[in-house]
Amino acid sequence: MPDTLTDSPMSTAASTAEPVLRVRNLSVSFPGRRGVLKALDDISFDLAPGEILGMVGESGAGKSMTGLAVQRLLEPPGHISGGEVHLLGQRIDQLPEAQMERLRGKQIGAVFQDPLTSLNPLFTVGHQISETIRVHLGGSRRAAMDQARELLRRVGIPSPDDRVNHYPHQFSGGMRQRVVIALALAAQPRLIIADEPTTALDVSIQAQIMSLLRRLCDETGVAMLLVTHDMGVIAQTADRIAVMYAGRLIELAPVHEVLRQPRHPYTRGLIGAIPALRKRAPRLTQIDGSMPRLDSIPQGCAFNPRCPEAGPRCRAHRPELSATPAGKVACWLNDGGVA
Amino acid sequence: MKPALVVRDLSRVFDVSAPLLNRLIERKPRMLLRAVDGISFEVPQGGCLSLVGESGCGKSTVARLVTGLYRPTDGQIEFSLGDSGDRIHAHMIFQDPYASLNPRWRVRDIIAEPIRELGLRDGESATRARVDELLGIVGLSQRDAEKFPHEFSGGQRQRISIARALAGEPKFLVCDEPTSALDVSVQAQILNLMRSLQDEFGLTYLFISHDLSVVRHMSDRIAVMYLGRIVEEADTESLFDNPLHPYTRLLLQTIPDIEAPRPDVPPATGEVPSPLKPPPGCTFHPRCPEADDRCKREVPEVRDVGHGRRVACHRVAEMLKRNGMSALSA
Numbered sequence: 070m071p072d073t074l075t076d077s078p079m080s081t082a083a084s085t086a087e088p089v090l091r092v093r094n095l096s097v098s099f100p101g102r103r104g105v106l107k108a109l110d111d112i113s114f115d116l117a118p119g120e121i122l123g124m125v126g127e128s129g130a131g132k133s134m135t136g137l138a139v140q141r142l143l144e145p146p147g148h149i150s151g152g153e154v155h156l157l158g159q160r161i162d163q164l165p166e167a168q169m170e171r172l173r174g175k176q177i178g179a180v181f182q183d184p185l186t187s188l189n190p191l192f193t194v195g196h197q198i199s200e201t202i203r204v205h206l207g208g209s210r211r212a213a214m215d216q217a218r219e220l221l222r223r224v225g226i227p228s229p230d231d232r233v234n235h236y237p238h239q240f241s242g243g244m245r246q247r248v249v250i251a252l253a254l255a256a257q258p259r260l261i262i263a264d265e266p267t268t269a270l271d272v273s274i275q276a277q278i279m280s281l282l283r284r285l286c287d288e289t290g291v292a293m294l295l296v297t298h299d300m301g302v303i304a305q306t307a308d309r310i311a312v313m314y315a316g317r318l319i320e321l322a323p324v325h326e327v328l329r330q331p332r333h334p335y336t337r338g339l340i341g342a343i344p345a346l347r348k349r350a351p352r353l354t355q356i357d358g359s360m361p362r363l364d365s366i367p368q369g370c371a372f373n374p375r376c377p378e379a380g381p382r383c384r385a386h387r388p389e390l391s392a393t394p395a396g397k398v399a400c401w402l403n404d405g406g407v408a
Numbered sequence: 409m410k411p412a413l414v415v416r417d418l419s420r421v422f423d424v425s426a427p428l429l430n431r432l433i434e435r436k437p438r439m440l441l442r443a444v445d446g447i448s449f450e451v452p453q454g455g456c457l458s459l460v461g462e463s464g465c466g467k468s469t470v471a472r473l474v475t476g477l478y479r480p481t482d483g484q485i486e487f488s489l490g491d492s493g494d495r496i497h498a499h500m501i502f503q504d505p506y507a508s509l510n511p512r513w514r515v516r517d518i519i520a521e522p523i524r525e526l527g528l529r530d531g532e533s534a535t536r537a538r539v540d541e542l543l544g545i546v547g548l549s550q551r552d553a554e555k556f557p558h559e560f561s562g563g564q565r566q567r568i569s570i571a572r573a574l575a576g577e578p579k580f581l582v583c584d585e586p587t588s589a590l591d592v593s594v595q596a597q598i599l600n601l602m603r604s605l606q607d608e609f610g611l612t613y614l615f616i617s618h619d620l621s622v623v624r625h626m627s628d629r630i631a632v633m634y635l636g637r638i639v640e641e642a643d644t645e646s647l648f649d650n651p652l653h654p655y656t657r658l659l660l661q662t663i664p665d666i667e668a669p670r671p672d673v674p675p676a677t678g679e680v681p682s683p684l685k686p687p688p689g690c691t692f693h694p695r696c697p698e699a700d701d702r703c704k705r706e707v708p709e710v711r712d713v714g715h716g717r718r719v720a721c722h723r724v725a726e727m728l729k730r731n732g733m734s735a736l737s738a
């Protein structure tokens with residue numbers, strides 16, 4: 070079977086270029102009545118130009134939180150409690166809010182699960198896209214409207230000349246998500262954060278949107294953090310996978326490596342749990358139990374109560390990310406270790 | 409095998425018009441939505457038939473018709489007699505395990521309700537014992553009986569719904585997207601549980617999902633729906649190996665496949681049209697790469713094409729030929 074996606078020239082070029090996004094030891098905390106909850110604990114990763122990093126994990130693992138922290142959109146009292154975020158070489162986790170706001174529209178585009186949260190129902194989509202262009206890039210109204218048409222065409226909206234004059238409710242769900250993508254691209258950002266961009270869409274529409282996002286990253290060199298719970302979407306679109314569990318990054322490697330040889334027992338479980346399309350197995354591999362809540366994260370490796378390979382070391386000490394031939398994994402078994 | 413359920417020419421039309429007064433003032437016509445439009449299928453006893461299709465194609469409406477939550481506009485729904493001579497009745501498991509459980513009741517009472525209502529056990533202590541047994545069957549503990557639904561995770565809540573559905577001792581379960589709200593690791597637990605319950609208690613399933621990989625794992629036969637109709641029905645293996653209807657082929661081409669990721673997706677796959685204004689002729693024609701003039705005018709009937717399959721497509725003879733299958737002489 071062809072495996073061209075992850076071997077595209079873009080991704081090899083990408084690995085040598087200066088990263089668009091550099092996240093180092095990022096932690097996010099929520100102070101509460103019963104103590105401080107750590108929603109993200111010591112996360113580090115880079116994102117190269119044109120690269121798509123797919124972030125997976127169970128509900129509550131911290132995927133969305135990572136995207137929100139990078140954009141500095143955390144709901145108070147949630148806040149970045151440690152680490153650094155660098156965008157295009159500039160440290161942004163401590164920037165004053167006014168500066169951050171400018172950066173958000175200009176350098177970082179956002180695509181969320183529900184397209185209506187990003188669109189204003191009272192304005193035509195042409196108006197919304199062209200205003201974004203004017204605010205961030207300047208230029209005349211007319212030139213901005215021309216660019217809006219061009220963007221709509223680019224994201225695959227038929228008859229963009231008419232469509233610029235339509236309101237969000239006049240589009241179907243899939244078309245609306247295309248409009249949101251056009252809007253996210255309007256100021257020519259270097260980074261897109263897409264949080265479950267296709268979860269609300271049907272599979273045939275999802276496939277269109279994902280191949281659109283892939284094409285845009287290849288063509289424009291924009292980098293993308295793709296948050297999803299769907300391993301299939303990531304297999305189809307991303308260059309690398311970041312697997313999250315209970316607020317920690319536990320595996321990070323190129324997509325084909327992870328699918329071929331997942332190193333973390335949790336990643337193995339996640340992949341095994343997906344029903345196969347080719348043959349019907351009598352039973353699916355299941356991971357027993359469920360992910361711990363933030364206020365009751367087990368000591369040692371957070372996965373140890375569910376891990377079929379856990380040993381005494383796992384219950385006492387927490388494994389940090391360590392190198393594998395192609396990436397990183399946080400497990401005591403890595404590199405012939407003992408659990 | 410004897411069918412547990414036979415459905416014939418089933419339709420359900422919803423009146424989605426504006427209120428009468430507005431219609432008179434604004435001169436708007438009455439608007440009717442054919443959510444289910446003349447479908448027929450059978451579910452063999454002890455088997456699993458799945459309905460798949462994109463959102464809004466009518467899957468949940470079929471589920472609600474079969475379980476009696478909606479009345480049909482037209483057509484018949486007939487359950488056969490079970491081994492005991494009583495008519496088989498269906499219970500339903502819903503997508504959202506939280507919305508379907510009463511938040512103010514303890515788990516014990518939620519599961520006991522059908523037992524009490526149907527008088528399946530004599531007295532409180534027998535009912536208690538049965539609830540404990542059911543909790544064990546779905547992999548929960550007896551202590552969980554005293555808790556409230558909000559104290560459980562999504563997967564555990566779906567186990568509670570299953571225990572409650574089993575409490576009525578049904579032979580037939582209608583499962584409407586039972587794992588769509590769950591993470592894949594938890595989904596695997598629930599699908600494994602449902603398969604083992606089927607073997608243990610000889611249950612029959614009408615299973616509904618938009619996820620083809622889940623459907624493939626669960627079903628013996630699959631019916632693909634599009635805008636209120638069945639466009640193809642076949643046994644699971646044939647459908648996956650040899651999809652005949654162009655819509656089935658589109659669905660199979662677009663599911664993300666972790667075993668063989670394909671970056672290239674057929675570009676012109678279009679969008680599902682509004683069910684309020686379905687296209688004339690074959691409702692799939694605006695998205696169909698095979699459509700010709702006839703498709704724009706004539707509605708294709710669902711036809712038996714041999715090989716144990718039914719297909720609704722004018723050009724099915726060509727599809728059969730292309731797949732190297734003999735056409736059934738009409």
Ligand SMILES: Nc1ncnc2c1ncn2[C@@H]1O[C@H](COP(=O)(O)OP(=O)(O)OP(=O)(O)O)[C@@H](O)[C@H]1O
Nearest residue numbers: 099106108127128129130131132133134135298363
């Ligand atoms: N306001 C808050 N106070 C305390 N904890 C919070 C708050 N908001 C979120 N969290 C916790 O932070 C953790 C990470 O949440 P996040 O939204 O990133 O999960 P996710 O991986 O995106 O999950 P999903 O797949 O459900 O979207 C969760 O355990 C969540 O309960």
Ligand SMILES: Nc1ncnc2c1ncn2[C@@H]1O[C@H](COP(=O)(O)OP(=O)(O)O)[C@@H](O)[C@H]1O
Nearest residue numbers: 422424443462463464465466467468469470683
């Ligand atoms: N109670 C109702 N009133 C009006 N329209 C309905 C009702 N229930 C469903 N519909 C419509 O019927 C069609 C089929 O819906 P549904 O059976 O829920 O689809 P699915 O489960 O396949 O997503 C949709 O267009 C939906 O909007």
Ligand code: SF4
Nearest residue numbers: 370373376383400401
């Ligand atoms: S560190 Fe131990 S418990 Fe954690 S994943 Fe590895 S083997 Fe399992």
Ligand code: SF4
Nearest residue numbers: 690693696703721722
């Ligand atoms: S009847 Fe025509 S439009 Fe409909 S599926 Fe067949 S070929 Fe396509």
Ligand SMILES: [Mg+2]
Nearest residue numbers: 132133134264
């Ligand atoms: Mg999220």
Ligand SMILES: [Mg+2]
Nearest residue numbers: 467468469585
């Ligand atoms: Mg439904």
